[in-house]
Amino acid sequence: xxxxxxxxxxxxxxxxxxxxxxxxxxxxxxxxxxxxxxxxxxxxxxxxxxxxxxxxxxxxxxxxxxxxxxxxxxxxxxxxxxxxxxxxxxxxxxxxxxxxxxxxxxxxxxxxxxxxxxxxxxxxxxxxxxxxxxxxxxxxxxxxxxxxxxxxxxxxxxxxxxxxxxxxxxxxxxxxxxxxxxxxxxxxxxxxxxxxxxxxxxxxxxxxxxxxxxxxxxxxxxxxxxxxxxxxxxxxxxxxxxxxxxxxxxxxxxxxxxxxxxxxxxxxxxxxxx
Amino acid sequence: xxxxxxxxxxxxxxxxxxxxxxxxxxxxxxxxxxxxxxxxxxxxxxxxxxxxxxxxxxxxxxxxxxxxxxxxxxxxxxxxxxxxxxxxxxxxxxxxxxxxxxxxxxxxxxxxxxxxxxxxxxxxxxxxxxxxxxxxxxxxxxxxxxxxxxxxxxxxxxxxxxxxxxxxxxxxxxxxxxxxxxxxxxxxxxxxxxxxxxxxxxxxxxxxxxxxxxxxxxxxxxxxxxxxxxxxxxxxxxxxxxxxxxxxxxxxxxxxxxxxxxxxxxxxxxxxxxxxxxxxxxxxxxxxxxxxx
Ligand SMILES: Nc1ncnc2c1ncn2[C@@H]1O[C@H](COP(=O)(O)OP(=O)(O)OP(=O)(O)O)[C@@H](O)[C@H]1O
Ligand SMILES: [Mg+2]
Numbered sequence: 001x002x003x004x005x006x007x008x009x010x011x012x013x014x015x016x017x018x019x020x021x022x023x024x025x026x027x028x029x030x031x032x033x034x035x036x037x038x039x040x041x042x043x044x045x046x047x048x049x050x051x052x053x054x055x056x057x058x059x060x061x062x063x064x065x066x067x068x069x070x071x072x073x074x075x076x077x078x079x080x081x082x083x084x085x086x087x088x089x090x091x092x093x094x095x096x097x098x099x100x101x102x103x104x105x106x107x108x109x110x111x112x113x114x115x116x117x118x119x120x121x122x123x124x125x126x127x128x129x130x131x132x133x134x135x136x137x138x139x140x141x142x143x144x145x146x147x148x149x150x151x152x153x154x155x156x157x158x159x160x161x162x163x164x165x166x167x168x169x170x171x172x173x174x175x176x177x178x179x180x181x182x183x184x185x186x187x188x189x190x191x192x193x194x195x196x197x198x199x200x201x202x203x204x205x206x207x208x209x210x211x212x213x214x215x216x217x218x219x220x221x222x223x224x225x226x227x228x229x230x231x232x233x234x235x236x237x238x239x240x241x242x243x244x245x246x247x248x249x250x251x252x253x254x255x256x257x258x259x260x261x262x263x264x265x266x267x268x269x270x271x272x273x274x
Numbered sequence: 275x276x277x278x279x280x281x282x283x284x285x286x287x288x289x290x291x292x293x294x295x296x297x298x299x300x301x302x303x304x305x306x307x308x309x310x311x312x313x314x315x316x317x318x319x320x321x322x323x324x325x326x327x328x329x330x331x332x333x334x335x336x337x338x339x340x341x342x343x344x345x346x347x348x349x350x351x352x353x354x355x356x357x358x359x360x361x362x363x364x365x366x367x368x369x370x371x372x373x374x375x376x377x378x379x380x381x382x383x384x385x386x387x388x389x390x391x392x393x394x395x396x397x398x399x400x401x402x403x404x405x406x407x408x409x410x411x412x413x414x415x416x417x418x419x420x421x422x423x424x425x426x427x428x429x430x431x432x433x434x435x436x437x438x439x440x441x442x443x444x445x446x447x448x449x450x451x452x453x454x455x456x457x458x459x460x461x462x463x464x465x466x467x468x469x470x471x472x473x474x475x476x477x478x479x480x481x482x483x484x485x486x487x488x489x490x491x492x493x494x495x496x497x498x499x500x501x502x503x504x505x506x507x508x509x510x511x512x513x514x515x516x517x518x519x520x521x522x523x524x525x526x527x528x529x530x531x532x533x534x535x536x537x538x539x540x541x542x543x544x545x546x547x548x549x550x551x552x553x554x555x556x557x558x559x560x561x562x563x564x565x566x567x
Contacts, residue, residue, distance in 0.1 A: 077468055079464055079467065079468060102467075102470045102471070102472055103470065104470075105467065105468055105469065105470040106469070106470030107470075109468075110468045112461065112464070112465070114461055116461045116462060116464070116465035117465075118462065118465070118466075118480055118484075119484065120483050120484055120487075129469070129471070129479055129480075130469035130470060130471055133471055133475050133479060134469060134470045134471050134472070134475065135470075178469070179468075179469070182469060182470065
């Protein structure tokens with residue numbers, strides 16, 4: 001279960017590697033974050049984050065509410081500007097001036113806690129909008145690909161529906177498909193199940209599991225500890241704007257070394273969530 | 275009314291309730307309309323000055339004369355003059371929609387490069403919302419010709435009128451746009467940008483289509499005002515419906531021409547109101563109907 005392929009595997013086909021200007025240098029990580037700082041006004045949210053993620057690795061970010069998990073993911077997608085540090089994707093510094101932010105965003109998929117589907121478009125249009133308008137794909141091509149993706153995640157019969165006709169779980173799966181339609185090399189998932197009714201969580205987690213199985217590099221912020229334990233190659237615990245502890249889930253969840261991690265996990269256990 | 279097959283419980287239940295109560299509701303509303311109109315008519319007809327008012331304001335012969343016009347006797351057709359109102363309205367409307375959108379987008383932008391433009395458009399909106407339209411019309415209508423510039427100073431009164439209407443109404447309509455843009459949740463912007471859509475593309479495909487829904491009703495209100503306010507351009511001497519009515523009453527000493535102008539304006543504005551209602555209803559139906567490709 002937990003031993004899905006970890007680490008870079010040069011022989012494995014990159015599931016979405018199609019950015020010729022940015023080839024994967026042998027051995028280089030998918031993501032390298034160095035000394036990342038970010039504050040909102042006087043509120044220092046990220047205080048020197050260092051993190052490297054290998055291709056095909058699945059990282060879960062855990063931490064108390066307000067610890068900056070969402071902010072970190074939004075920084076990687078360039079939805080937030082950063083105050084200091086660097087973020088490199090496949091060796092390319094995406095935080096330096098002169099970077100085409102839209103091109104970066106096209107290669108990094110992000111899915112939010114609230115589904116944020118476009119309510120005035122059908123499911124199919126939601127999925128094809130960005131491939132057509134941002135990548136310049138032909139409509140036919142984009143629709144064929146979108147249908148294939150929708151089919152893969154059991155959503156094909158919903159293609160003509162508007163989002164408000166779908167259940168929360170279906171909406172969230174469409175949001176994932178919409179991000180995948182851009183053929184991202186990296187997926188950022190921000191608490192994608194926390195707005196869902198408990199009985200709808202499983203179908204979304206299954207989708208993420210399948211993605212992990214297909215070798216997608218992922219950074220996942222989550223409160224679902226059992227899921228993190230099940231899917232992550234590595235778990236990072238955020239506190240006070242830093243990653244205070246990280247390691248394989250089996251280690252971090254059973255024998256956390258840092259006292260703050262211990263306290264956090266104890267509180268989670270007491271709340272019956274582990 | 276039979277709509278498309280209903281696929282959800284919500285609209286289906288609504289529909290059947292309407293059907294069941296439909297006939298009774300029509301009877302009740304017809305009856306109440308007759309009673310109210312009857313009361314108003316009685317009040318009007320029984321008033322002491324009723325006959326005089328009917329003669330000076332509602333004289334069918336004079337109404338007809340002013341509608342048709344007779345240049346040889348010194349007055350113009352109010353009906354023909356209305357065509358100028360319609361043209362001014364249409365030209366102003368198109369320009370306002372475009373100008374106001376630019377202003378709204380500039381004011382919404384947060385890029386530092388746009389700062390000077392933002393200041394200019396903020397001042398513009400403040401000024402033109404504050405100055406009475408009639409003053410703007412007079413200022414442009416008499417000011418532009420006085421400049422003695424080759425193109426700017428040689429236009430017709432109607433053109434100056436349209437320019438003034440555009441200046442004034444764009445300020446209002448840009449605020450309507452802005453409210454509409456703000457009504458689209460910030461997370462929709464983030465979702466669009468996160469997919470790598472450029473800012474204009476996000477605006478065009480994601481934000482504006484959602485904003486339009488909230489914009490249409492207040493926009494309609496502004497355009498109904500605009501249709502009426504084309505009458506103010508008469509102060510510059512343009513022979514639009516109100517001016518033609520004024521000339522008629524000055525010549526014939528009867529006010530029926532104003533009633534004709536009023537009726538013509540109603541004929542203009544009411545279809546616009548109904549059309550917008552129709553657009554809103556259609557949009558609602560579409561979204562409720564769900565699976566229509
Ligand atoms: N746009 C913003 N403006 C100002 N402050 C913000 C903004 N976004 C986040 N913050 C602040 O940054 C801190 C971290 O927020 P963030 O959403 O990253 O936490 P989180 O770990 O994702 O929490 P949760 O588990 O509740 O989702 C919080 O104190 C929050 O108030
Ligand atoms: Mg969060």
